[in-house]
Amino acid sequence: MxxxxxxxxxxxAWRRRADALSxxxxxxxxxxxxxxxxxxxxxxxxxxxxxxxxxxALLASMLSLGRLFANDYQDGTLEQLLLTPQPLYLVVLGxxxxxxxxxxxxxxxxxxxxxxxxxxxxxxxxxxVISLVLGTPVLSFIGSIGAALTLGLKSSxxxxxxxxxxxYVPVLIFGAGAVEASIMGLSPSSHIYLLSSxxxxxxIFAPWATAAALRISIE
Amino acid sequence: xxxxxxxxxxxxxANIHSxxxxxxxxxxxxxxxxxxxxxxxxxENLRVAAGLxxxxxxxxxxxxxLQKVGLAGRESVPARLLSEGQxxxxxxxxxxxxxxxxxxxxxxxxxxxxxxxxxxxxLIEEHLAQGGMAIVATHQDLALSRGLTQRLExxx
Numbered sequence: 001m002x003x004x005x006x007x008x009x010x011x012x013a014w015r016r017r018a019d020a021l022s023x024x025x026x027x028x029x030x031x032x033x034x035x036x037x038x039x040x041x042x043x044x045x046x047x048x049x050x051x052x053x054x055x056x057a058l059l060a061s062m063l064s065l066g067r068l069f070a071n072d073y074q075d076g077t078l079e080q081l082l083l084t085p086q087p088l089y090l091v092v093l094g095x096x097x098x099x100x101x102x103x104x105x106x107x108x109x110x111x112x113x114x115x116x117x118x119x120x121x122x123x124x125x126x127x128x129v130i131s132l133v134l135g136t137p138v139l140s141f142i143g144s145i146g147a148a149l150t151l152g153l154k155s156s157x158x159x160x161x162x163x164x165x166x167x168y169v170p171v172l173i174f175g176a177g178a179v180e181a182s183i184m185g186l187s188p189s190s191h192i193y194l195l196s197s198x199x200x201x202x203x204i205f206a207p208w209a210t211a212a213a214l215r216i217s218i219e
Numbered sequence: 220x221x222x223x224x225x226x227x228x229x230x231x232x233a234n235i236h237s238x239x240x241x242x243x244x245x246x247x248x249x250x251x252x253x254x255x256x257x258x259x260x261x262x263e264n265l266r267v268a269a270g271l272x273x274x275x276x277x278x279x280x281x282x283x284x285l286q287k288v289g290l291a292g293r294e295s296v297p298a299r300l301l302s303e304g305q306x307x308x309x310x311x312x313x314x315x316x317x318x319x320x321x322x323x324x325x326x327x328x329x330x331x332x333x334x335x336x337x338x339x340x341x342l343i344e345e346h347l348a349q350g351g352m353a354i355v356a357t358h359q360d361l362a363l364s365r366g367l368t369q370r371l372e373x374x375x
Binding site for chain 2: 004007086
């Protein structure tokens with residue numbers, strides 16, 4: 001069941017790969033604009049790197065969230081998904097997993113390359129990737145609640161940003177905090193632990209909230 | 220999907236809200252929108268729909284079902300290249316393969332031609348003859364044998 005949802009969404013994403021690629025390019029361009037705009041001031045670049053990469057990741061994930069349920073809603077497949085004999089929790093889990101694989105994982109993979117532009121050390125790049133691996137699923141999970149709540153509304157993409165971006169604040173603080181600690185030579189483990197706990201909490205509670213929101217939206 | 224404003228809906232004596240997913244195992248719904256993914260081929264659409272309702276469907280069986288609804292030779296055509304009527308036929312093929320007791324068919328005849336309408340009629344009759352139930356809402360005439368069916372005419 002879960003397998004079918006993930007398989008379906010991965011195939012759909014592959015056949016519409018321009019969508020996933022545009023998210024990736026958005027991320028690359030936004031992060032690259034900062035070194036270009038600020039100039040070769042290594043110290044300054046190094047200190048803003050964590051924030052810039054993380055904020056760009058948040059904004060990039062907004063781009064793909066609008067599509068999470070909207071396409072299925074328009075062609076009627078969402079109705080069918082809601083009427084399948086499996087718990088809606090699993091349906092949401094499958095869709096979010098596929099969204100993370102297609103839209104967030106590429107960001108995580110390219111982030112170290114972008115980090116090099118800011119002149120950070122290899123050790124810090126490693127922490128950056130770890131923080132993104134732990135943090136981006138939270139973005140997908142929390143975002144899915146917003147996507148489900150705004151389903152079928154006009155100007156839903158703006159509304160999603162307003163709803164969801166404030167909820168991303170803890171992830172941003174712990175994620176960027178871990179990288180910053182590593183840059184200053186401190187241990188990032190406390191931030192990483194907190195980020196992991198947020199990640200687990202969102203895995204448990206967000207699909208449930210999204211399922212409830214979907215039921216409301218489809219009525 | 221809507222909760223009723225008055226009264227209650229029961230399935231085999233139990234309220235459908237307390238049954239939850241158990242009720243959905245018995246239900247196939249056919250709505251206004253065909254529920255067909257443009258990017259998937261007709262066979263993929265059918266296999267995904269079957270997989271989600273817990274039926275493992277081989278490619279061959281999916282192709283057979285599509286042949287039954289008159290889509291022979293279009294097994295690997297992406298659904299976006301199909302006409303509206305053909306899309307609805309892909310959705311109809313779900314009825315051919317499903318094993319559920321209760322069919323909820325909302326305007327099932329929209330965009331279908333005469334032969335397809337006759338086919339839907341025979342599909343429903345076959346389902347009824349096997350002890351199934353179907354609730355059909357339609358604006359067009361659907362010739363069903365009187366013995367097994369009840370007709371409610373709704374006027375505003």
